[in-house]
Amino acid sequence: MNYRSTRGSAAVVNSAQAVVKGLAEDGGLYMMEALPEFDAKACLAKSTKDMAKQILGTLLPDIPDMDTLVERAYTGKFQTEELTPTVCVGDFTVLELFRGPTSAFKDVALCMLPQLLTAAKATQGMEEDILILTATSGDTGKAALAGFADVPGVGICVFYPNGGVSAVQRAQMVTQPGNNVRVYAVEGNFDDAQTGVKTIFNACADGKLLEGKPFRLSSANSINIGRLAPQITYYFKAYKDLMDRGQITFGDEVNFCVPTGNFGDILAGYLAKLLGLPVGRLICASNANNVLTDFIRTGTYDRRRPLHKTDSPSMDILVSSNLERLLYLLSGQNAGLVAELMGKLTTDGSYTVPEELKAAIEEGFWADYAGDAETADTMRLVWEKYGYLCDPHTAVGWYVAEHYVNQTGDHRPMVVLSTASPYKFPSAVLSAIGGDTSGDEFDQMDRLSALTGVAIPGNLSGLKELPERHTGVIAKEDMLATVLNDK
Ligand SMILES: *Cc1c(COP(=O)(O)O)cnc(C)c1O
Numbered sequence: 001m002n003y004r005s006t007r008g009s010a011a012v013v014n015s016a017q018a019v020v021k022g023l024a025e026d027g028g029l030y031m032m033e034a035l036p037e038f039d040a041k042a043c044l045a046k047s048t049k050d051m052a053k054q055i056l057g058t059l060l061p062d063i064p065d066m067d068t069l070v071e072r073a074y075t076g077k078f079q080t081e082e083l084t085p086t087v088c089v090g091d092f093t094v095l096e097l098f099r100g101p102t103s104a105f106k107d108v109a110l111c112m113l114p115q116l117l118t119a120a121k122a123t124q125g126m127e128e129d130i131l132i133l134t135a136t137s138g139d140t141g142k143a144a145l146a147g148f149a150d151v152p153g154v155g156i157c158v159f160y161p162n163g164g165v166s167a168v169q170r171a172q173m174v175t176q177p178g179n180n181v182r183v184y185a186v187e188g189n190f191d192d193a194q195t196g197v198k199t200i201f202n203a204c205a206d207g208k209l210l211e212g213k214p215f216r217l218s219s220a221n222s223i224n225i226g227r228l229a230p231q232i233t234y235y236f237k238a239y240k241d242l243m244d245r246g247q248i249t250f251g252d253e254v255n256f257c258v259p260t261g262n263f264g265d266i267l268a269g270y271l272a273k274l275l276g277l278p279v280g281r282l283i284c285a286s287n288a289n290n291v292l293t294d295f296i297r298t299g300t301y302d303r304r305r306p307l308h309k310t311d312s313p314s315m316d317i318l319v320s321s322n323l324e325r326l327l328y329l330l331s332g333q334n335a336g337l338v339a340e341l342m343g344k345l346t347t348d349g350s351y352t353v354p355e356e357l358k359a360a361i362e363e364g365f366w367a368d369y370a371g372d373a374e375t376a377d378t379m380r381l382v383w384e385k386y387g388y389l390c391d392p393h394t395a396v397g398w399y400v401a402e403h404y405v406n407q408t409g410d411h412r413p414m415v416v417l418s419t420a421s422p423y424k425f426p427s428a429v430l431s432a433i434g435g436d437t438s439g440d441e442f443d444q445m446d447r448l449s450a451l452t453g454v455a456i457p458g459n460l461s462g463l464k465e466l467p468e469r470h471t472g473v474i475a476k477e478d479m480l481a482t483v484l485n486d487k
Helices: 013-019 040-044 050-057 066-074 106-110 111-125 141-146 165-173 190-206 224-246 263-273 291-298 322-332 335-348 355-364 372-387 392-408 426-432 443-452 477-487
Strands: 002-005 030-032 086-089 092-096 129-135 154-161 181-185 213-220 253-257 281-288 300-302 350-352 365-369 416-418 474-475
Touching: 002 013, 013 224, 030 322, 040 050, 040 086, 040 190, 040 224, 050 066, 050 224, 066 111, 086 224, 092 224, 092 392, 106 111, 106 141, 106 224, 111 141, 111 154, 111 224, 129 141, 129 190, 141 154, 141 181, 141 355, 154 165, 154 477, 165 181, 165 474, 181 190, 181 263, 190 213, 190 477, 224 253, 224 263, 253 263, 253 392, 263 281, 263 322, 281 291, 291 300, 291 365, 322 335, 322 355, 322 426, 322 477, 335 350, 355 365, 365 392, 372 392, 372 426, 392 416, 392 426, 426 443, 474 477
Parallel strands: 092 416, 129 154, 129 213, 154 181, 181 474, 253 281, 253 416, 281 365
Antiparallel strands: 002 030, 086 092, 300 350
Protein backbone atom coordinates (compact mmCIF):
# COMPACT_ATOMS: atom_id res chain seq x y z
CA MET A 1 0.00 0.00 0.00
CA ASN A 2 1.25 3.45 -0.86
CA TYR A 3 1.97 6.11 1.71
CA ARG A 4 2.37 9.79 0.95
CA SER A 5 3.86 12.63 2.92
CA THR A 6 1.34 15.04 4.45
CA ARG A 7 3.43 17.84 2.92
CA GLY A 8 3.39 16.39 -0.57
CA SER A 9 6.94 16.81 -1.84
CA ALA A 10 8.53 13.54 -0.71
CA ALA A 11 8.50 10.38 -2.82
CA VAL A 12 5.62 7.93 -2.47
CA VAL A 13 6.72 4.88 -0.45
CA ASN A 14 5.20 1.54 0.47
CA SER A 15 4.13 0.72 4.04
CA ALA A 16 7.39 -1.03 4.94
CA GLN A 17 9.45 1.92 3.74
CA ALA A 18 7.23 4.33 5.68
CA VAL A 19 7.97 2.42 8.90
CA VAL A 20 11.72 2.31 8.26
CA LYS A 21 11.90 6.01 7.35
CA GLY A 22 9.66 7.32 10.14
CA LEU A 23 9.56 10.92 8.94
CA ALA A 24 9.30 11.88 5.25
CA GLU A 25 12.19 13.87 3.69
CA ASP A 26 10.03 16.98 3.33
CA GLY A 27 9.36 17.03 7.08
CA GLY A 28 5.85 15.61 6.64
CA LEU A 29 4.31 12.49 8.14
CA TYR A 30 3.36 9.42 6.14
CA MET A 31 -0.33 8.70 5.56
CA MET A 32 -1.95 6.03 3.42
CA GLU A 33 -2.89 7.13 -0.05
CA ALA A 34 -6.37 5.63 -0.02
CA LEU A 35 -8.57 3.96 2.54
CA PRO A 36 -8.28 0.18 2.36
CA GLU A 37 -11.23 -2.18 2.36
CA PHE A 38 -11.85 -3.22 5.95
CA ASP A 39 -14.50 -5.43 7.52
CA ALA A 40 -15.06 -3.74 10.90
CA LYS A 41 -17.79 -6.13 11.94
CA ALA A 42 -15.60 -9.18 11.37
CA CYS A 43 -12.81 -7.48 13.32
CA LEU A 44 -15.12 -7.00 16.31
CA ALA A 45 -15.71 -10.74 16.57
CA LYS A 46 -12.02 -11.38 17.26
CA SER A 47 -9.67 -11.52 20.22
CA THR A 48 -7.53 -8.41 20.81
CA LYS A 49 -4.43 -9.93 19.22
CA ASP A 50 -6.41 -11.13 16.21
CA MET A 51 -7.87 -7.63 15.84
CA ALA A 52 -4.31 -6.28 15.79
CA LYS A 53 -3.37 -8.81 13.10
CA GLN A 54 -6.27 -7.75 10.87
CA ILE A 55 -5.72 -4.00 11.39
CA LEU A 56 -1.93 -4.03 11.01
CA GLY A 57 -2.05 -6.52 8.15
CA THR A 58 -4.44 -4.18 6.32
CA LEU A 59 -2.58 -0.93 6.96
CA LEU A 60 0.96 -2.29 6.62
CA PRO A 61 0.57 -5.02 3.98
CA ASP A 62 4.18 -4.76 2.79
CA ILE A 63 5.41 -6.13 6.11
CA PRO A 64 5.18 -9.93 5.82
CA ASP A 65 4.03 -12.41 8.42
CA MET A 66 2.05 -9.98 10.55
CA ASP A 67 0.43 -12.76 12.59
CA THR A 68 3.79 -13.91 13.92
CA LEU A 69 4.90 -10.35 14.62
CA VAL A 70 1.80 -9.61 16.68
CA GLU A 71 2.21 -12.81 18.70
CA ARG A 72 5.85 -12.00 19.35
CA ALA A 73 5.05 -8.43 20.36
CA TYR A 74 2.31 -9.13 22.86
CA THR A 75 2.30 -12.72 24.07
CA GLY A 76 3.02 -12.86 27.79
CA LYS A 77 3.88 -9.15 28.03
CA PHE A 78 0.61 -7.73 29.37
CA GLN A 79 -1.26 -8.54 32.57
CA THR A 80 -3.96 -10.30 30.55
CA GLU A 81 -4.19 -11.67 27.02
CA GLU A 82 -6.95 -9.17 26.25
CA LEU A 83 -4.14 -6.56 26.62
CA THR A 84 -6.39 -3.55 27.25
CA PRO A 85 -9.33 -4.33 29.55
CA THR A 86 -12.31 -2.05 30.12
CA VAL A 87 -13.99 -1.33 33.45
CA CYS A 88 -17.46 0.17 34.00
CA VAL A 89 -17.11 3.15 36.34
CA GLY A 90 -20.29 5.13 37.00
CA ASP A 91 -21.81 6.15 33.66
CA PHE A 92 -18.55 5.74 31.78
CA THR A 93 -16.40 2.88 30.56
CA VAL A 94 -12.71 3.22 31.38
CA LEU A 95 -10.34 1.68 28.82
CA GLU A 96 -7.22 0.65 30.73
CA LEU A 97 -4.23 1.03 28.45
CA PHE A 98 -1.63 0.74 31.20
CA ARG A 99 -1.58 -3.01 31.84
CA GLY A 100 1.62 -3.55 29.84
CA PRO A 101 5.24 -4.18 30.85
CA THR A 102 6.02 -0.61 32.00
CA SER A 103 2.52 0.46 33.18
CA ALA A 104 2.30 3.15 30.47
CA PHE A 105 -0.16 3.28 27.58
CA LYS A 106 2.80 3.68 25.25
CA ASP A 107 3.54 -0.02 25.80
CA VAL A 108 0.72 -0.95 23.40
CA ALA A 109 2.59 0.68 20.52
CA LEU A 110 6.16 0.24 21.69
CA CYS A 111 5.87 -3.53 22.09
CA MET A 112 4.79 -3.71 18.46
CA LEU A 113 7.06 -1.13 16.80
CA PRO A 114 10.33 -3.12 17.17
CA GLN A 115 8.74 -6.11 15.45
CA LEU A 116 7.42 -3.92 12.63
CA LEU A 117 10.70 -2.09 12.26
CA THR A 118 12.93 -5.17 12.09
CA ALA A 119 10.58 -6.96 9.68
CA ALA A 120 10.24 -3.85 7.49
CA LYS A 121 14.01 -3.39 7.48
CA ALA A 122 14.49 -7.00 6.35
CA THR A 123 12.12 -6.53 3.40
CA GLN A 124 14.12 -3.48 2.36
CA GLY A 125 17.36 -5.46 2.37
CA MET A 126 18.85 -2.97 4.80
CA GLU A 127 21.99 -4.34 6.41
CA GLU A 128 22.94 -1.72 8.97
CA ASP A 129 21.47 -1.80 12.46
CA ILE A 130 18.96 0.84 13.41
CA LEU A 131 19.79 3.02 16.38
CA ILE A 132 16.69 4.47 18.00
CA LEU A 133 17.27 7.87 19.61
CA THR A 134 14.73 9.11 22.12
CA ALA A 135 14.52 12.12 24.37
CA THR A 136 12.02 11.51 27.14
CA SER A 137 10.26 13.47 29.81
CA GLY A 138 9.58 10.18 31.57
CA ASP A 139 7.17 7.61 30.13
CA THR A 140 8.28 7.12 26.54
CA GLY A 141 11.86 6.32 27.52
CA LYS A 142 11.07 3.28 29.60
CA ALA A 143 8.39 1.93 27.26
CA ALA A 144 10.80 2.25 24.31
CA LEU A 145 13.67 0.65 26.26
CA ALA A 146 11.50 -2.29 27.26
CA GLY A 147 10.20 -2.69 23.70
CA PHE A 148 13.58 -2.59 22.00
CA ALA A 149 15.75 -4.38 24.59
CA ASP A 150 17.65 -7.26 22.96
CA VAL A 151 15.76 -6.96 19.67
CA PRO A 152 18.31 -8.11 17.03
CA GLY A 153 19.47 -5.48 14.56
CA VAL A 154 18.31 -2.54 16.66
CA GLY A 155 19.90 -0.48 19.41
CA ILE A 156 18.34 2.20 21.56
CA CYS A 157 19.73 5.27 23.27
CA VAL A 158 17.54 7.29 25.64
CA PHE A 159 18.27 10.75 26.99
CA TYR A 160 16.36 12.14 29.96
CA PRO A 161 16.76 15.48 31.75
CA ASN A 162 18.91 15.04 34.87
CA GLY A 163 16.64 15.69 37.85
CA GLY A 164 13.70 16.25 35.48
CA VAL A 165 11.91 12.90 35.77
CA SER A 166 10.28 11.29 38.79
CA ALA A 167 12.26 8.90 41.01
CA VAL A 168 10.14 6.00 39.77
CA GLN A 169 10.64 6.94 36.14
CA ARG A 170 14.39 7.29 36.66
CA ALA A 171 14.56 3.92 38.41
CA GLN A 172 12.60 2.33 35.57
CA MET A 173 15.12 3.55 33.01
CA VAL A 174 18.47 3.18 34.78
CA THR A 175 17.76 -0.42 35.77
CA GLN A 176 16.86 -1.48 32.20
CA PRO A 177 18.59 -4.73 31.20
CA GLY A 178 19.57 -5.59 27.61
CA ASN A 179 22.78 -5.58 25.58
CA ASN A 180 21.61 -2.98 23.07
CA VAL A 181 20.34 -0.28 25.43
CA ARG A 182 21.95 2.93 26.62
CA VAL A 183 20.49 5.56 28.93
CA TYR A 184 21.97 8.95 29.78
CA ALA A 185 20.94 11.79 32.04
CA VAL A 186 21.52 15.10 30.28
CA GLU A 187 22.47 18.19 32.23
CA GLY A 188 19.54 20.37 31.25
CA ASN A 189 15.76 20.23 30.96
CA PHE A 190 13.56 18.17 28.63
CA ASP A 191 13.74 20.79 25.87
CA ASP A 192 17.55 20.59 25.98
CA ALA A 193 17.42 16.81 25.63
CA GLN A 194 14.84 17.01 22.83
CA THR A 195 16.75 19.73 21.00
CA GLY A 196 19.91 17.65 21.40
CA VAL A 197 18.25 14.68 19.71
CA LYS A 198 16.93 16.84 16.87
CA THR A 199 20.42 18.28 16.44
CA ILE A 200 21.85 14.78 16.13
CA PHE A 201 19.28 13.84 13.47
CA ASN A 202 20.04 17.03 11.54
CA ALA A 203 23.80 16.61 11.83
CA CYS A 204 23.53 13.06 10.49
CA ALA A 205 20.88 13.78 7.83
CA ASP A 206 23.24 13.90 4.85
CA GLY A 207 24.81 10.59 5.89
CA LYS A 208 28.41 11.87 6.11
CA LEU A 209 28.87 11.52 9.86
CA LEU A 210 27.51 7.98 9.71
CA GLU A 211 29.74 6.82 6.86
CA GLY A 212 31.41 3.60 7.90
CA LYS A 213 29.26 3.31 11.00
CA PRO A 214 27.29 0.09 11.31
CA PHE A 215 24.00 1.82 12.11
CA ARG A 216 21.38 4.29 10.86
CA LEU A 217 19.28 6.51 13.08
CA SER A 218 15.54 6.30 13.67
CA SER A 219 12.93 7.49 16.14
CA ALA A 220 10.37 5.76 18.35
CA ASN A 221 8.10 8.80 18.37
CA SER A 222 4.46 8.64 17.24
CA ILE A 223 5.38 10.41 14.01
CA ASN A 224 6.17 6.85 12.82
CA ILE A 225 3.11 5.14 11.30
CA GLY A 226 4.43 1.89 12.83
CA ARG A 227 3.94 3.39 16.24
CA LEU A 228 0.56 4.92 15.47
CA ALA A 229 -1.17 1.99 13.75
CA PRO A 230 -1.01 -0.45 16.72
CA GLN A 231 -3.03 2.05 18.75
CA ILE A 232 -6.11 1.60 16.54
CA THR A 233 -6.72 -1.86 17.96
CA TYR A 234 -7.87 -0.83 21.41
CA TYR A 235 -10.69 1.32 20.05
CA PHE A 236 -12.11 -1.83 18.46
CA LYS A 237 -11.46 -3.77 21.67
CA ALA A 238 -13.39 -1.24 23.79
CA TYR A 239 -16.29 -1.24 21.34
CA LYS A 240 -16.40 -5.02 21.41
CA ASP A 241 -16.54 -4.99 25.22
CA LEU A 242 -19.57 -2.69 25.12
CA MET A 243 -21.22 -5.07 22.63
CA ASP A 244 -20.38 -8.10 24.76
CA ARG A 245 -21.95 -6.42 27.80
CA GLY A 246 -25.12 -5.74 25.86
CA GLN A 247 -24.72 -1.95 26.16
CA ILE A 248 -24.74 -1.48 22.39
CA THR A 249 -25.31 -3.41 19.20
CA PHE A 250 -23.15 -3.09 16.11
CA GLY A 251 -23.73 0.26 14.47
CA ASP A 252 -24.47 2.23 17.65
CA GLU A 253 -22.07 5.13 17.98
CA VAL A 254 -19.72 5.39 20.94
CA ASN A 255 -17.85 8.54 22.09
CA PHE A 256 -14.23 8.36 23.21
CA CYS A 257 -12.53 10.87 25.50
CA VAL A 258 -8.75 10.90 25.12
CA PRO A 259 -6.13 12.56 27.38
CA THR A 260 -4.04 14.14 24.65
CA GLY A 261 -0.46 15.31 24.18
CA ASN A 262 1.09 14.65 20.80
CA PHE A 263 -2.33 13.78 19.28
CA GLY A 264 -1.26 10.21 18.43
CA ASP A 265 -3.70 8.38 20.66
CA ILE A 266 -6.77 10.35 19.55
CA LEU A 267 -5.72 10.20 15.89
CA ALA A 268 -5.68 6.40 16.16
CA GLY A 269 -9.34 6.74 17.20
CA TYR A 270 -10.04 8.74 14.07
CA LEU A 271 -8.33 6.06 11.95
CA ALA A 272 -10.51 3.44 13.67
CA LYS A 273 -13.53 5.47 12.58
CA LEU A 274 -12.22 5.61 9.00
CA LEU A 275 -11.89 1.81 9.10
CA GLY A 276 -15.60 1.57 9.86
CA LEU A 277 -15.80 1.52 13.65
CA PRO A 278 -18.98 3.39 14.69
CA VAL A 279 -17.23 6.21 16.56
CA GLY A 280 -19.34 9.22 17.55
CA ARG A 281 -17.38 12.17 18.89
CA LEU A 282 -13.67 12.07 19.71
CA ILE A 283 -13.13 14.30 22.71
CA CYS A 284 -9.72 15.85 23.12
CA ALA A 285 -8.80 16.38 26.79
CA SER A 286 -5.88 18.63 27.69
CA ASN A 287 -4.35 20.00 30.89
CA ALA A 288 -3.42 23.66 31.43
CA ASN A 289 -1.41 23.41 28.22
CA ASN A 290 -4.66 23.86 26.32
CA VAL A 291 -3.40 24.77 22.88
CA LEU A 292 -5.54 22.00 21.33
CA THR A 293 -8.69 23.13 23.16
CA ASP A 294 -8.27 26.58 21.66
CA PHE A 295 -7.52 25.14 18.25
CA ILE A 296 -10.51 22.82 18.06
CA ARG A 297 -12.82 25.61 19.25
CA THR A 298 -11.47 28.47 17.15
CA GLY A 299 -9.53 27.02 14.23
CA THR A 300 -6.40 28.91 15.28
CA TYR A 301 -3.39 26.97 16.51
CA ASP A 302 -1.13 29.25 18.55
CA ARG A 303 1.95 27.84 20.23
CA ARG A 304 3.14 31.26 21.44
CA ARG A 305 2.43 30.70 25.11
CA PRO A 306 4.39 29.49 28.13
CA LEU A 307 4.65 25.76 28.76
CA HIS A 308 3.11 24.93 32.14
CA LYS A 309 4.49 22.14 34.30
CA THR A 310 1.45 20.17 35.48
CA ASP A 311 0.53 17.05 37.45
CA SER A 312 -0.14 15.30 34.11
CA PRO A 313 3.36 15.80 32.66
CA SER A 314 2.99 13.45 29.67
CA MET A 315 0.57 16.02 28.22
CA ASP A 316 2.79 19.07 28.81
CA ILE A 317 3.29 19.87 25.17
CA LEU A 318 2.71 22.83 22.86
CA VAL A 319 3.24 21.30 19.43
CA SER A 320 1.15 18.19 18.80
CA SER A 321 2.84 16.52 15.82
CA ASN A 322 0.07 14.17 14.78
CA LEU A 323 -2.45 16.96 14.32
CA GLU A 324 -0.77 17.36 10.95
CA ARG A 325 -2.19 13.99 9.88
CA LEU A 326 -5.71 15.06 10.84
CA LEU A 327 -5.42 18.30 8.87
CA TYR A 328 -4.27 16.27 5.88
CA LEU A 329 -7.12 13.78 6.10
CA LEU A 330 -9.87 16.32 6.79
CA SER A 331 -8.74 18.67 4.04
CA GLY A 332 -9.13 15.91 1.45
CA GLN A 333 -5.37 15.17 1.45
CA ASN A 334 -4.52 18.76 0.59
CA ALA A 335 -0.75 18.51 1.09
CA GLY A 336 -0.17 22.03 -0.24
CA LEU A 337 -2.39 23.46 2.47
CA VAL A 338 -0.77 21.32 5.18
CA ALA A 339 2.74 22.37 4.08
CA GLU A 340 1.66 26.01 4.18
CA LEU A 341 0.12 25.73 7.67
CA MET A 342 3.13 23.87 9.08
CA GLY A 343 5.42 26.48 7.56
CA LYS A 344 3.43 29.19 9.31
CA LEU A 345 3.69 27.33 12.60
CA THR A 346 7.48 27.35 12.29
CA THR A 347 7.88 30.95 11.15
CA ASP A 348 5.00 32.71 12.97
CA GLY A 349 4.23 30.28 15.79
CA SER A 350 0.59 30.06 14.74
CA TYR A 351 -1.81 29.31 11.88
CA THR A 352 -5.54 29.45 11.19
CA VAL A 353 -7.30 26.78 9.14
CA PRO A 354 -9.86 27.60 6.43
CA GLU A 355 -13.52 27.69 7.51
CA GLU A 356 -14.42 24.35 5.84
CA LEU A 357 -11.62 22.55 7.60
CA LYS A 358 -12.65 24.09 10.90
CA ALA A 359 -16.19 22.84 10.36
CA ALA A 360 -14.96 19.33 9.56
CA ILE A 361 -12.91 19.30 12.75
CA GLU A 362 -15.87 20.49 14.83
CA GLU A 363 -18.07 17.77 13.43
CA GLY A 364 -15.85 14.92 14.59
CA PHE A 365 -14.10 16.43 17.60
CA TRP A 366 -14.77 18.36 20.79
CA ALA A 367 -12.24 19.72 23.26
CA ASP A 368 -11.82 21.00 26.78
CA TYR A 369 -9.18 21.03 29.49
CA ALA A 370 -8.69 20.56 33.23
CA GLY A 371 -6.25 22.44 35.45
CA ASP A 372 -4.36 20.71 38.27
CA ALA A 373 -7.04 21.61 40.85
CA GLU A 374 -9.85 20.10 38.75
CA THR A 375 -7.66 17.08 38.06
CA ALA A 376 -7.08 16.46 41.78
CA ASP A 377 -10.78 16.98 42.57
CA THR A 378 -11.67 14.44 39.89
CA MET A 379 -9.25 11.82 41.22
CA ARG A 380 -10.81 12.27 44.68
CA LEU A 381 -14.43 12.20 43.44
CA VAL A 382 -13.94 9.14 41.25
CA TRP A 383 -12.29 7.37 44.15
CA GLU A 384 -14.89 8.37 46.74
CA LYS A 385 -17.92 7.84 44.53
CA TYR A 386 -16.95 4.72 42.59
CA GLY A 387 -13.94 3.25 44.41
CA TYR A 388 -11.89 3.59 41.21
CA LEU A 389 -8.34 4.87 41.50
CA CYS A 390 -7.14 6.76 38.43
CA ASP A 391 -3.96 8.62 37.53
CA PRO A 392 -3.86 12.38 36.80
CA HIS A 393 -3.93 11.95 32.98
CA THR A 394 -7.00 9.76 33.18
CA ALA A 395 -8.60 12.24 35.58
CA VAL A 396 -8.15 15.00 32.99
CA GLY A 397 -10.02 12.76 30.55
CA TRP A 398 -12.78 11.98 33.05
CA TYR A 399 -13.31 15.66 33.92
CA VAL A 400 -13.56 16.66 30.27
CA ALA A 401 -15.88 13.72 29.47
CA GLU A 402 -18.27 14.88 32.22
CA HIS A 403 -18.13 18.43 30.89
CA TYR A 404 -18.89 17.18 27.43
CA VAL A 405 -22.00 15.31 28.55
CA ASN A 406 -23.20 18.26 30.66
CA GLN A 407 -22.64 20.83 27.95
CA THR A 408 -23.93 18.89 24.94
CA GLY A 409 -26.50 16.49 26.42
CA ASP A 410 -24.97 13.81 24.19
CA HIS A 411 -25.64 10.59 26.10
CA ARG A 412 -24.16 8.08 23.70
CA PRO A 413 -21.94 5.61 25.59
CA MET A 414 -18.66 7.21 26.67
CA VAL A 415 -15.29 5.47 26.84
CA VAL A 416 -12.59 7.33 28.80
CA LEU A 417 -9.08 6.23 27.84
CA SER A 418 -6.87 5.61 30.86
CA THR A 419 -3.25 6.21 29.94
CA ALA A 420 -1.21 5.48 33.04
CA SER A 421 -1.21 3.48 36.24
CA PRO A 422 -1.90 5.64 39.33
CA TYR A 423 1.30 4.17 40.74
CA LYS A 424 3.39 6.07 38.22
CA PHE A 425 2.25 9.32 39.86
CA PRO A 426 1.89 8.31 43.50
CA SER A 427 2.44 11.75 45.00
CA ALA A 428 -0.29 13.50 42.97
CA VAL A 429 -2.73 10.63 43.52
CA LEU A 430 -2.08 10.34 47.25
CA SER A 431 -2.42 14.04 47.81
CA ALA A 432 -5.68 14.10 45.80
CA ILE A 433 -7.32 11.41 47.91
CA GLY A 434 -6.11 12.94 51.16
CA GLY A 435 -3.17 10.64 51.96
CA ASP A 436 0.13 11.56 53.59
CA THR A 437 2.72 12.36 50.91
CA SER A 438 5.88 12.26 53.03
CA GLY A 439 8.86 10.10 52.10
CA ASP A 440 10.10 9.14 48.64
CA GLU A 441 7.95 7.86 45.78
CA PHE A 442 8.47 4.26 46.81
CA ASP A 443 7.15 5.04 50.31
CA GLN A 444 4.24 6.82 48.66
CA MET A 445 3.45 3.79 46.48
CA ASP A 446 3.32 1.54 49.54
CA ARG A 447 1.12 4.02 51.38
CA LEU A 448 -1.21 4.42 48.41
CA SER A 449 -1.61 0.67 48.18
CA ALA A 450 -2.22 0.31 51.92
CA LEU A 451 -4.81 3.09 51.81
CA THR A 452 -6.73 1.91 48.74
CA GLY A 453 -6.13 -1.84 48.56
CA VAL A 454 -5.21 -1.43 44.87
CA ALA A 455 -2.20 -3.63 44.05
CA ILE A 456 1.07 -2.07 42.89
CA PRO A 457 1.97 -3.39 39.40
CA GLY A 458 4.80 -5.92 39.65
CA ASN A 459 7.12 -4.00 37.32
CA LEU A 460 6.99 -0.99 39.68
CA SER A 461 7.02 -2.68 43.09
CA GLY A 462 10.25 -4.55 42.43
CA LEU A 463 12.14 -1.54 41.06
CA LYS A 464 13.79 -0.43 44.26
CA GLU A 465 15.71 -3.70 44.55
CA LEU A 466 17.10 -3.73 40.99
CA PRO A 467 20.72 -2.75 40.31
CA GLU A 468 21.34 0.56 38.52
CA ARG A 469 23.05 -0.14 35.20
CA HIS A 470 23.05 3.27 33.49
CA THR A 471 24.33 6.07 35.67
CA GLY A 472 26.03 8.26 33.06
CA VAL A 473 25.39 12.01 33.19
CA ILE A 474 26.50 14.02 30.17
CA ALA A 475 26.54 17.65 29.06
CA LYS A 476 24.01 18.49 26.36
CA GLU A 477 26.89 19.51 24.06
CA ASP A 478 28.23 15.95 24.26
CA MET A 479 25.13 14.11 23.06
CA LEU A 480 26.23 13.83 19.43
CA ALA A 481 29.70 12.57 20.32
CA THR A 482 28.17 10.07 22.72
CA VAL A 483 26.00 8.62 19.99
CA LEU A 484 28.76 8.55 17.37
CA ASN A 485 31.64 7.21 19.42
CA ASP A 486 30.25 4.97 22.04
CA LYS A 487 28.70 2.22 19.97
C1 LIG B 1 1.94 9.94 25.97
C2 LIG B 1 0.87 10.06 26.97
C3 LIG B 1 -0.32 10.77 26.70
C4 LIG B 1 -0.55 11.51 25.42
O1 LIG B 1 -0.71 10.69 24.30
P1 LIG B 1 -0.52 11.30 22.82
O2 LIG B 1 -0.60 10.15 21.91
O3 LIG B 1 0.85 11.92 22.84
O4 LIG B 1 -1.59 12.30 22.63
C5 LIG B 1 -1.29 10.80 27.69
N1 LIG B 1 -1.10 10.20 28.88
C6 LIG B 1 0.02 9.52 29.17
C7 LIG B 1 0.18 8.91 30.51
C8 LIG B 1 1.04 9.41 28.23
O5 LIG B 1 2.17 8.75 28.54
